[in-house]
Amino acid sequence: MSEYTRSQFNDLLRKQGKEIGILPVQNVPNEQIRLEEVQRLGILDRDFSSTSQYHSLTQLATILTETQVSMINVLGSNVQRCKIDFGFDAAQSAMAQELPREISVCQYSLATPQEPLIIEDLFLDERTKNFQKLEAYSNLRFYAGLPLVTSRGYSIGTLCVIGTKPQKIDHDKMEGLRILADQVINLIEAEHKNHTDAHLGESSKSDSSGEDVRYFSTSSILFADFVGFTKLVEQLEPGDLIEILRTFFKGFDKLASKRKVRKVKTIGDCYMCVSGIPGQEKEHARNLCLFAMDMLQFVQGINMQHQVLERPIWKLRVGIHSGPLIANLRQDAFDVWGDSVNVAARMESSGEAGKVHISEKTAAYLGENADLDARTEVELKNKGTYETYFLSGLT
Numbered sequence: 001m002s003e004y005t006r007s008q009f010n011d012l013l014r015k016q017g018k019e020i021g022i023l024p025v026q027n028v029p030n031e032q033i034r035l036e037e038v039q040r041l042g043i044l045d046r047d048f049s050s051t052s053q054y055h056s057l058t059q060l061a062t063i064l065t066e067t068q069v070s071m072i073n074v075l076g077s078n079v080q081r082c083k084i085d086f087g088f089d090a091a092q093s094a095m096a097q098e099l100p101r102e103i104s105v106c107q108y109s110l111a112t113p114q115e116p117l118i119i120e121d122l123f124l125d126e127r128t129k130n131f132q133k134l135e136a137y138s139n140l141r142f143y144a145g146l147p148l149v150t151s152r153g154y155s156i157g158t159l160c161v162i163g164t165k166p167q168k169i170d171h172d173k174m175e176g177l178r179i180l181a182d183q184v185i186n187l188i189e190a191e192h193k194n195h196t197d198a199h200l201g202e203s204s205k206s207d208s209s210g211e212d213v214r215y216f217s218t219s220s221i222l223f224a225d226f227v228g229f230t231k232l233v234e235q236l237e238p239g240d241l242i243e244i245l246r247t248f249f250k251g252f253d254k255l256a257s258k259r260k261v262r263k264v265k266t267i268g269d270c271y272m273c274v275s276g277i278p279g280q281e282k283e284h285a286r287n288l289c290l291f292a293m294d295m296l297q298f299v300q301g302i303n304m305q306h307q308v309l310e311r312p313i314w315k316l317r318v319g320i321h322s323g324p325l326i327a328n329l330r331q332d333a334f335d336v337w338g339d340s341v342n343v344a345a346r347m348e349s350s351g352e353a354g355k356v357h358i359s360e361k362t363a364a365y366l367g368e369n370a371d372l373d374a375r376t377e378v379e380l381k382n383k384g385t386y387e388t389y390f391l392s393g394l395t
Contacts, residue, residue: 010079010100013134017103020133024102028110030154035077037154041192043074048083053187057159057180058086064176065144067163071096072148072184073106074157080104087162095136103134106158109145113155114217114324114339116174119143121166141166144174146181151189153215153326153338159184171364175218175282182217182280212329219276220288220322220362221341222261223348224252224295227315229269235312245269248314251298259291264336271295274336277327285322285365289391292318292356319348320391321359346380347388360387369395 028034038044048054054072061070069087073080082096101107108127109117122128122141131137142163147155159181226232233241252271256263260281264272275291276284299316306313323340343359351357363372371393378388 006098010098013103014100016134017100021130022103022134023127025107025110029113031077031110034110034113034154034156037150037152038074038076038156041150041156041188042195043083043156043188043192044076044079044081046083046191048072051187051191054084054184055086057184058084061159061161061177061180062087064180065161065163065169065173066167067142067144067161069140069162071160071162072157073104073160074148075101075104075106075110075155078102080106080157092136099136103131105131105137105143106145106160109147109158110155113147114149114153115147116178117143117145117147117158117160118169118174120168124166139164144169144177146174146177148181148185148188149215149217149324150185151214156185156188171367178217213326214278214329215324215326216277216280217324218280218284218322219274219325219336219340220285220320220365221325221336221344222273222275222288222292222318222320223270223345224272224292224316224318225268225270225348227317227353232312232314244314247302248299251302252295255291255294255298259287259294261288261291262334264334274325274327277325277336278329285320285362286369286394288320289356289358289362289366289370289394292320292391293394296354296356315353317348317351317353317357318355319344319346319351319357320362321347322362322365343380343383343386346383350378350380350388352390356391358389358391360389363389366391366394371395 058070058072062068071085072083074083078101080099080101085093085096088096105128119125119128120142122143123132140162142165143160145158145160148157148159149155159177249266249271253263256273261273261275262277264274275288295318296316299314303313321340321344325336325338325340327336328334347357347359363370370391372389373392375388377385380386
């Protein structure tokens, strides 16, 4: 199809989409920077067909999720381009090669660009219920898309799977798709780097900033602090206070090393750490929860000594959340940030002394091996309502 014919066809599809009531995604976060990232990588016009790994990854995605179709889609300002598809016949593949973004399902992933988009039944979801009126979507019922988030933290498209029947998808299958999406973005960025190095020479390989800021699609984050710390400050001499905090934090550091947990920083009486960075270990949530329980036991042991000496008792409160984040991996300036970090902080502040308060996402990673006490829905400040749990034990 010529560029002119494709443009005319897209205009017709846009008109049809508007007439049947398909509403485009609104207020895309960081849209201008996101489009600059698409341009930086040069992927809207790049040919993926010569790289066999892309074909393998899309095929594996359908096998993993027991669906019929998988695609790697890149989202521009007003078009969606399918770089690779698996499961379409020749006519369907030609149709999917380019679509107006306004009538693509993948566009809705841009509203929450670091989260999976799962639509169990396209005909029932408010965003997509009118898609069945378009011939191209008339036989498609299920959709699951993982965002392709670059190392700079911006979504350039999706790795998605589509099924002809409504279905549910469990946590393990979504984790598998996440890993495949990571592989796709790694391939894209590696090819871009090789192309850039070839054209600009060795100087392009150096980073004068000295920073290694990267996006990680999964991790677990822990915040812990001591309840009633202000009152303890009033009761203790400054030297005693510093010595006790040093004892706790040194103990936490040793326990963190044992559980493959990485400390981010301490702020006053607050201890912050992460798991799954940079190795993206499968057991990141479990390791961090085991560490949290170790922390509570350690504090309990110190308190037994304090009781004998008639010294103040310290009560630790712990909150954990799992999700994507951005990390600066410089050894002298390790730090993490992102919405997942903010939610973890809120999990801590809304928890209770002597308990490990975890989010629904962290609980999903733990699976059936966790002994959980469900709370009623918890309102996290500035974050809305969350399903949360207190962790009693792990097997």
